[in-house]
Amino acid sequence: MTIRSILDEKGRDVVTIKPTATLGEAARMLGEKRIGAVVVTAGDRKILGILSERDIVRVIGEKGADGLSQPVGDAMTAKVSTCRETHTINDVMEVMTRGRFRHLPVERDGHLDGIISIGDVVKRRIEEVEREAEQIREYIATA
Template identity: 40%
Template sequence: MPSSYQAPSRGDQAKKTTRSQPAESNMSQDTATVQHLISRKGGTVYTISSADTLSTAVHRFRDRRIGALLVTDDNGALKGILSERDIVRKLAETPGQTLPQTVAETLTSKVETCTPSDALVSVLRRMNEGRFRHMPVKDGDRLCGMLTIGDVVNFRLNELEYEALQLKQMIVG
């Protein structure tokens, strides 16, 4: 032991512990929601009628640079979703006769949706487990956006980068 060391005695006061921020904020789990992403991305929803042809859908995919269209009725109610994958499957089934067919003949009618208050982690899990890449966002009966797997993964990657930066700053001081 160094000669300058002095063992603590009963009369010594315990050292006060300090923190750079409250423990509660270090432990908080602020969960990102669908609304976080929609507010950044925007709530644009691209739709098509079930009576339109697949040719019309393909042109919208190309012109809008998107991979799925929501199929709605005249009142805007969700009837299904049409994705690039749906069209590729139809091309394999009916080569050379696909583009004149209607959206109604090809769409996926069982559509998974989410709400603005859903946690992004749960939405990502549902998309991964269901093996689909597009999920409409509904607030009640109203369509208010569309999430893609790329949107959710990109948002989460940005969060992770920010968290890593915060950790580095805490360590460096």
Template identity: 40%
Template sequence: MKTVAELLKLKAQKNQQVHTIGPDQMVVEALKLMAEKDVGALPVIENGAVVGVVSERDYARRVVLKGLSSIGTPVSAIMSAPVITVDRHKTVEACMGIMTDKHLRHLPVVEDGQLVGLLSIGDLVKEAIAEQASLIEQLEKYIRGE
């Protein structure tokens, strides 16, 4: 199975850049950034460290359902924290296990305290499907004697 480092290299160039937001910025700013960049979550960065993740799900559950204002509510009030991160050496399989066990949809990748990438459950599922397809193809060739 591939490692996180290998998976990050394979991501399309436009998906390699990680957009972030600060904990003191307003939720409306996070929503605008997510819409503009067509992403479902943003790592929350304070003093260079990942302190949380804010997602569309956080907005729906912690702003909309509670009747709060996205204009006057800081990201820190709705972000998911503490944040679970992985390093580049974890396998795709290990990341899928973490995301399944912790019910996460986004997993920040951190090296030496710095954010280097963000994996979505979609990234991991896409890779798992590709690996299974490759294994099936190899087995079919083996069975045919190729």
């Protein structure tokens, strides 16, 4: 099972933000969209970074509410781990667990092509395990 199957089901739309936007604008966007991270791009779909709720909380913890006027580019994670739609669910689970992050942009030809969350990956993995268990039950019943 590959990342393509997740993207085919959920779509490839990704909420993005420019690095010049403020953390306050980003926080509002996350709340309105009910998401945990936005991908930072310059408009050409080239991934510059990713900004998560954790990044915003870290800045507020360090600078207080004044930190919300800071540009996204100063708080984002610039070294972004990405995957491709050909990666397997297990590959991505390992990357996300090792890196301790919940969102992973999908990249194609150096540009943003989608995003997956740990929730997407776990849901798909559970479906896969349930399908395998059902196949084993059917095999045993017919043996």
